Each structure stands twice: as C-alpha cells, then as structure tokens.
Amino acid sequence: MMAQTQIQTEPTPVLEVRGLTQRFGGLTALKDFNVTLMPGELCGLIGPNGAGKTTVFNLVSGFYQPTEGQILVDGNPTAELRPHKVTALGVARTFQNIRLWNDMTVLDNIRVAQHNQLGYGFFHAIARSKRYQAREEQITKEAEELLDVFDLKRYAEELPKNLPYGTQRKLEIARALSSHPKLLLLDEPAAGLNSADAKDLIRLIRWIHDTFDVTIWMIEHHMDVMMELATQIKVIDFGETITDGNPEQIRNHPAVITAYLGDDNI
C-alpha cells in the first residue's frame, strides 16, 4: 500500500540523465551533465555556440554512445541501444538543419517515420498479407490525420524540398510526432525563421504541448521563444552546466551573462 502511494506521487521521469560525459579524443564535449524531465514538462537547453547542446541531444537520441554516465528514457537505460531502438522507447527529435527525406512525398515522410511500429516484415510486404493491408491502411490513416491537424494535408503529395522553409520545419516536427514519442527533442526549431514565423512556432509548440501527451525539450537561440515557452532552462557552456532555473532566474544570472557576453575584466 505504501509503495503504491509512492508510485502515484512520484511518476517515472520521462528522461533521467546522470553524470553524462562525452569525450571526442582529447576534447571533452560534455562533462558530468545531469537532468531529469518529468512527464508534461516543457524545458529548454541553452548555451553559446559549441557549448555541447546538440551533443546532449545526439546522446539522448542514441546517435552517440556516451563515454560515461547513464541515460534512462521512461526508466529504461539506453546504453548500447541503436538509435531506432531508442526511438522505439519514445524519443523523437528534429534537427538543427532540416533533415527531411526530400525525394519522398510529405505523406511518405510521415509514414516511413513509423517504421518501428509497422508490425509486418519483408514477407508480409511481398505477399501483401492481411496484416500488411491492415497495418498499411492504419499507418496511412494516422499519417493523414497528423497532416490534417498540422494543416499540411494539402501538401501530402508534394516533395518536401518544394515547400517553404517554415513549412519544412513544421513537417519535421510532425514527422517526429508520428512515432508517438513521450519525449520530443527540438534542436533549434526557430533557426532561420523570421520573427513572424517564430511567433507562429511559439504557438505551434505550445499547441503541441497541450494537444499531444508529450514532454518537450528544446534547444533555442531565440531567447524570446525560449523565455516564452520553457518553464525550466538549463545553461551549459564548454560542456559544463552553468546553472538551471526558471526563465526569470536565468535572465539575471551573472554566470549566464558572462557566458554569452563575456566578462568585463579583459
């Protein structure tokens, strides 16, 4: 009875990172990084260029194997897992420079991103079995619904490379959501957007956070986007965590100002 109450009061964190360190040869890109994200949070990660922000995302999404430390996604350790397995645990991400499959239609982009929950294999595909047809129908239906809620349905048969930049960003987020993630990592979603587009993006991310049952963690250089959205922000520089706190605390923290603007005793 006691244990049960404890589980109810303390849900498993969506992401728990303990003592994460990544070295590339002699370079320590990330040192002793810790973070805990609870379900439903919308958090931020900032830092100057080269601080190691994208490295954190690459580690969490399984693209790199950490030199030291532990990553738990929804309580499951991701050590030694290949990226598609980590995705299966419920992590999805977007990229700093948009990485869509440009010669596949928008609809196919969404469909292929559900590869780990296809539920059929090579021989089902060749035989066009019952299971294949049922699954394929469902995947297409889900993809169309997703495009519909993202207001992208009219582009379904277009190639992503022919879409405007802002729409490509949106599509990339939609593609990430198509795998039903628990944790969505957004790597500079506002990069290259003008201020009007950035405002749309703020609305979009807030709407995603409210509509889909997903925890969002984002890297962003546009401080207005970050201040507007994130409840908790972590600041790193040269791979080391400087501070974390709510936007107001971060805005006035001397170490953050130093990291971004340099200090005055030169």
Next chain:
Amino acid sequence: MKKYSLNILLVVFAIGLLFAAHFRIIDGYIQIVVMTIGINIMMSTSLNLVNGNMGEFTCGHAAFMCIGAYISSVLSVLCFGTKFGDPLLPAASVLFVFPIILLIGGAVAAVSSLLISVPSFKTRDDYLAIISIAVNYMIISAIENMDFVGGSRGFQGMKGTVWAMVDIFDGPWMLFWVINFTVFSVWVIRRFISSTYGKGVNAICQDEVAAEIMSVNTNKIKIINFMLAAGLAGCAGGLYAHIIGYVNPQSFNILKSTEALVMVYLGGMGSLSGAVISAIIFTGLLEVLRSQAIVDGLLSPITFMFPDWEPSAGVIKWVMIPLLLIIVMQFRSEGIMGNRELGDVFPKLKKFYRFK
C-alpha cells in the same frame, strides 16, 4: 477491365512469344536474344535496388550471378546429370525441381551478399565500391580454384536438365522459365519498394542519419535489400547457366558487373521501369552492334577517310556502349527515366495497368 489492359497485353505477348517459339516461327537466335533481355532485366532491376533506391555504389553484382549460376548448375547436375554419379532424382520431377534449384541458387547468393552488406554498415560510396569489386574478384578466384567444378576450365552438364524437360514436353522451356522469373523479380521488387517497409530503403538513400534516428533499422534494411538484390541476381545466373549450358568464372568478371551498372545508369537510378527499359535497349543495342555490316555502315565516314582501318564488330561494340554512356551522362545525367516511373511520366498510362 480497362485498368488491367496493359497487364493482359503483356501476358498475351508472353504467351504469343512462347507459341511462336514452340512452332518455330521465331528461330533460336531470336529466342536467345529474348532470354538475354530477360536475364538483363533481372540484373538491372536488382542492381537498381542497391545503386538506385539505396544510393550505394556497388560494382560487383556479377559475383552474385556467378554464385547463383554455379550453385544451381551443380545442383542440377547432381539431381539430373551423371557427372557426379547417378542422378539423385527421377527425370520426371524436373519441372517441379528446376525452379526450386534456381531459387536455392538465389538463396545462396543472397546469403553471400552479407560479404558486402555487413561492411556497408560502416562504409559508403567509393569505399563500398572498392569492397564490392574485391568481393567480385574473391568469388571468381575462389571458384577458379575449386577443381570439382572445373576451376577455370568452367563447368558444364546442365543441358541434361533442359533435355529432361524437353523429354517431358517438347517446348521452349528455358524461354518459359526466363519469362516467369523476370516477371517474378520485377513483381517482388515492385512490391517491396512500394511498401512502407521498403520505403525505408529510400529513406536511407536520402538521409541515412535521419532514417536511423526516425526509427528505421538501417542495418536490417540494408541486409534485406542487399539480399534481395543478390538473390535475384543469383536466379538470373542460374537461368543464364542453363541457357548457355556452360559456365566459366571469367564470364562473371568485372565486365559483366559493368554491364549491369551501365543498364542501371542508362535507365535512371531508382526507377524500376527505367531499369527494364534500359535492359531492353541495351541488350538490343549489343545484338545490333554484333553485326559486322551495321558496324561497317555506321563507321563508313571514318573508314572512308582511313581506308586501311578495318573495324571489327566485337571491338567497336565496346567503344559504342561506353560512348552511349558518356552521351547520356553528359546530356541527361539522370538517365532515361530519372527517378520517375513510367506512370509518372505518362499519367494517362496509369489507367491501363495495375502492377502491385
């Protein structure tokens, strides 16, 4: 009915071809050309899976053809020939066993493709091309040094299987099998590549990092894709061996791989219909340029200027075909079809066929 008209047309054409061959309306030469076209279609469509759809660059596709050819030849001699002792199977079973023999040859070739697909986890592009050439040489050399299959002298005796089929019914059996296997391979590839599962292959081609992170098991898809390509090439090899009745390791050397490459790049990378069309054009061209009269005619302006020069068709052929490739790459580098299918180029055609 209308939407199947092209399919019906193809079936009628195939049956017509078989009847024409059976009643000796078309002679053996035309039959051989048609069978070569079929084998080349299998080779180019299967290589297109790797070089076109997956965007890798392998140039050792003939190695898998070689494995398929040898495995199915040895099996067919074991089962129906007398070279290795008494035949294992009664001659009457040949009609059922022959396609199985071809498929076993394909399966062994598919397994051997691991030699390329496992390195492809870590390597790409030029480096993988080097690996594939190495695999091609390795397999040829290995067979050249196997004395029980004749080594570099080659291997024969498969015709016995074909005669066994002719004994049951006197018809153009090899043409029949080639048509069936060609349709089978195009059909399998089409189904694979148009499923969401197979579209993972295109995702790897277009952005491997995104594919890996967006839930595509890239290593598995690579293995499956290579296996399918190699397996179909193996079946093509088995057919080739039984048509010629003789195999030699050197007929599957780098030149044969290059032929397959030329067909893929001529047709357009990633286009299944392009691969089929270019296989037909390429084989036709090879046959046309075999004729000394045509070569003499084509080169008459040059021989007029240099009367001492007597071009021989066998040599000129290998000048013309690379030249064709240069011209295609220069003026239409995406190949005949680009990465589109026939139905994309002529949307009206889509009403007339269902090929799924």
